[in-house]
Amino acid sequence: MKHFPIFLSLEGDRIVLAGGGDAALAKLRLLMKTEARITVFACDPAPEIITWAQIGRLSVQRRAITQEDCTGAALVYAASEDEVDDARTAKLARAAGALINVVDNLEASQFITPAIVDRDPVTVAIGTEGAAPVLARAIKAELESRLPTNLGLLARIGKTFRKAADVLPVGRPRRDFWSDWYFRDGPRALSEGEEAARTALDDLLDRHAARDAREGHVAFVGAGPGDPELLTLKARRALDEADVVIHDRLVTPEILELARREATLIDAGKEGFGPSMTQPEINQLIVTHARTGAQVVRLKGGDPTVFGRLDEEIEAVTKAGIAFHIVPGITAASASVAAIGQSLTSRGRNSSLRFLTGHDMKGFADHDWAALARSGEVAAIYMGKKSARFIQGRLLMHGADRATPVTVIENASRPDQRVLSTTLDALPSVLAEAGLTGPALTFLGLAPRAAQAALIRQQELA
Numbered sequence: 001m002k003h004f005p006i007f008l009s010l011e012g013d014r015i016v017l018a019g020g021g022d023a024a025l026a027k028l029r030l031l032m033k034t035e036a037r038i039t040v041f042a043c044d045p046a047p048e049i050i051t052w053a054q055i056g057r058l059s060v061q062r063r064a065i066t067q068e069d070c071t072g073a074a075l076v077y078a079a080s081e082d083e084v085d086d087a088r089t090a091k092l093a094r095a096a097g098a099l100i101n102v103v104d105n106l107e108a109s110q111f112i113t114p115a116i117v118d119r120d121p122v123t124v125a126i127g128t129e130g131a132a133p134v135l136a137r138a139i140k141a142e143l144e145s146r147l148p149t150n151l152g153l154l155a156r157i158g159k160t161f162r163k164a165a166d167v168l169p170v171g172r173p174r175r176d177f178w179s180d181w182y183f184r185d186g187p188r189a190l191s192e193g194e195e196a197a198r199t200a201l202d203d204l205l206d207r208h209a210a211r212d213a214r215e216g217h218v219a220f221v222g223a224g225p226g227d228p229e230l231l232t233l234k235a236r237r238a239l240d241e242a243d244v245v246i247h248d249r250l251v252t253p254e255i256l257e258l259a260r261r262e263a264t265l266i267d268a269g270k271e272g273f274g275p276s277m278t279q280p281e282i283n284q285l286i287v288t289h290a291r292t293g294a295q296v297v298r299l300k301g302g303d304p305t306v307f308g309r310l311d312e313e314i315e316a317v318t319k320a321g322i323a324f325h326i327v328p329g330i331t332a333a334s335a336s337v338a339a340i341g342q343s344l345t346s347r348g349r350n351s352s353l354r355f356l357t358g359h360d361m362k363g364f365a366d367h368d369w370a371a372l373a374r375s376g377e378v379a380a381i382y383m384g385k386k387s388a389r390f391i392q393g394r395l396l397m398h399g400a401d402r403a404t405p406v407t408v409i410e411n412a413s414r415p416d417q418r419v420l421s422t423t424l425d426a427l428p429s430v431l432a433e434a435g436l437t438g439p440a441l442t443f444l445g446l447a448p449r450a451a452q453a454a455l456i457r458q459q460e461l462a
Contacts, residue, residue, distance in 0.1 A: 003112055003129050010036035010074055016098070018065040018089040019079030020045035023103045027077050032057050033118060036074065041065040065089055070096035075111070078102040106130035115140040119152040121159060153194065154186045161201055167209045172243060172293065177208045216290030218317050220310060222303040222329015226252045227413035230335065234327045239263075243294040246285055250301030250439050252414065259297075264289075279309055283316035290322045301439070303331040307357045307382050333380035336409040336441045340419060341449035350378045350445070358384030358391065358442075372444065373400035381442040388442070389428040395444075400424055405447035411438040421448050 013036050017024055020042025028049065031038055038058035040049055045060055053060040061069075064085075070076050070093045078089035078100060086102050093100035102108040106129070114127035115136040124143055126136045158181060168174045181204055189200030219238045224230040239245065239259045247256060249269025256265060268282045277285075290296045300308045304326060317324050333355065337344050344353050356367060358381055372379055373395045384391060385408075396402065402425035410418040416438070422430040424444070 001129075003127060005114070005125060005127060007123070007125075008074070010034045012037065013074035014039065014072060015075045015077070016041065016065065016069055016073040016093075017077040017079055018042070018085070019077070019081065019103075020049055021079075021081050022046075023081050024049065024077075024079040027079055027103065027113070028052070028058065030113065030116065031077075033120070039069070041069060042080075065092060067092040067096050070098045072096075073098045076100045078105075078108075117143045117147060119147055119149070119155070122147075122151050122155045148187065150187070150190055154182055154190060154197070157186075157194070157197055157201060158182070161205075163202075163205055167205060172214055172295070173208065173211075176214065177205065180204060180208070213293055214295075216293050216296065216322055218286055218290050218296045218298060218322055218324040219327055220298045220300065220304045220313065220324060221327040222305075222331075223247070223251045223255050223299050223301050224330040225302060225332050225335035225413040226250075226255070226411065227335075228252070228254045228258060230330050230413060231255065231258070232327065232329065235329065238297050238327055239299075241295055242297040244289045245297045245299055246282070246289070247299040248301050251299050255299075279312055283313055286313060287316055287320045287322065290317065291320065300329070301332075303329045306331045306333075306355060332382060332412055332439070332441045335412040336380070336443065337446070339409050339412050339417060340407055340443075340446065342443075342446050344378065344380070350376055354379040355382065356380070356384070357382045358387035367394075369394045370398045373398040375401065375404075376445065378443065378445040381444060383439075384442045385431060385436055385440050388431050391442075391444075392424055392427050395424060404445060407443040407446055407448060408434075408436070408440050409443070410434075410436045410440040412441060414438075419448060 015031055015034070015036045015038045017027060017031070017038065018041045020040065024040065024042065025046055025048055028038070028040070032052070040053075040058055040060045041063060042049065042060065043062055043064065045062070049058070049060060052058050073093075073096070076089065076093035076098045078086035078093075080086055080089070081103070086105065087108070090100045090102050090108055099110045101111055101113060106112065112127060112130060114125040117124035117126070117140055124147075126139050126143075128136045158178065164174060164177055168177055181201060185200050185204045186197060189197040219242070221235050221238050222232075223235065236258060242260060242263045244264045244266065245256070245259050246266045246268050249267070259265060266285065268277045268285060286296055286298055298304070298313060302308070304310050305328065310326070314324060333344065345351060354372065354377075356379055371377065381391065395404070402423065404424040406422050406424050406427050408420040408422070408431065410420075418436070420430055420434055
């Protein structure tokens with residue numbers, strides 16, 4: 001991030017703009033939304049600028065800008081559309097210690113003006129650091145269509161309402177009150193007029209003040225395989241409402257970024273065959289935070305119901321008398337099979353699918369290896385990198401074909417996704433050579449679609 005986004009208070013401050021043509025007009029239409037004092041320097045200003053000066057929206061000086069004009073200005077814009085003139089303005093602004101923006105010249109500018117969605121006092125700023133102004137405009141258009149036009153009025157009414165700070169404590173009670181106002185009671189009341197909305201705000205506060213403290217709750221949420229776009233809408237909503245997020249090691253930073261900024265993030269990650277927070281410690285962590293009344297999200301990679309030790313955590317919160325719900329996520333097997341263009345089941349190939357975990361070697365040894373070794377069987381093996389030789393040995397011992405296709409997908413759905421296509425015979429050596437460091441899922445009996453088609457052709461020719 002080269003440009004840090006801020007909202008600058010400009011009430012009563014000076015903004016200076018050098019230029020009087022189309023570029024100047026475009027900037028001025030935006031700048032006149034502020035409460036700043038705007039001065040335009042142009043020898044031949046456009047008629048619109050003259051009109052704005054006549055009605056008191058800005059002032060005009062029909063001459064070239066000087067360093068003295070820039071002194072004390074909060075912002076200076078070079079918008080003459082002439083490279084030499086704009087460079088001169090930029091030099092004067094810097095000498096005067098003022099921040100300079102040269103229109104359509106990112107390198108010469110100290111700040112940029114983003115695309116803005118205006119629902120005053122609600123303002124959404126969209127910036128692409130000059131890389132994609134067309135994209136910024138498209139995002140602006142999308143937001144304009146989604147945000148109701150009366151959102152600004154709701155915010156202005158709420159801004160003048162001071163009683164909530166006196167009646168409701170900081171934190172969840174106050175957030176719940178304002179959430180009900182902006183997304184339920186406010187829009188409903190505003191349809192009957194502004195006065196009705198103000199009355200509804202008082203009534204809403206009375207109801208919230210009379211409420212008992214909200215009880216803690218735990219949401220067991222699936223974070224999916226890593227791509228934020230694969231999160232469910234319910235998962236996004238849970239993250240937005242969470243006071244505390246207790247997450248696994250496999251949850252990506254991009255997904256954690258979606259949590260509410262004020263939420264407490266706790267890494268409770270486990271690492272196979274390495275240092276870990278114990279399961280009893282995680283259980284106690286969940287219960288402790290929920291007992292304070294917090295809305296807790298227990299965020300697990302993939303789907304929480306698949307090899308996530310969910311039952312133990314549910315048992316802990318149930319024993320503590322804490323309510324919970326489960327939000328499913330896309331499990332690694334689904335993301336991985338999509339990455340290789342295959343399906344988990346296929347008529348004529350396999351009508352069943354086995355999910356195995358290679359993390360618990362004691363339980364891993366008890367699988368029906370004879371059934372898994374049969375031709376056409378498909379299994380998805382989670383956390384199996386370190387047990388590849390064990391898997392190979394058990395299957396070969398029970399008669400599996402050494403040429404059985406095996407595919408390993410590392411970091412499924414993520415930008416650094418990697419696919420290794422091999423056979424049961426070569427599996428341990430291929431994994432050792434690849435040096436995988438990310439989470440990986442192993443498919444027994446599945447090859448990527450292109451490799452599978454080539455294998456079938458070879459068998460037909462044999």
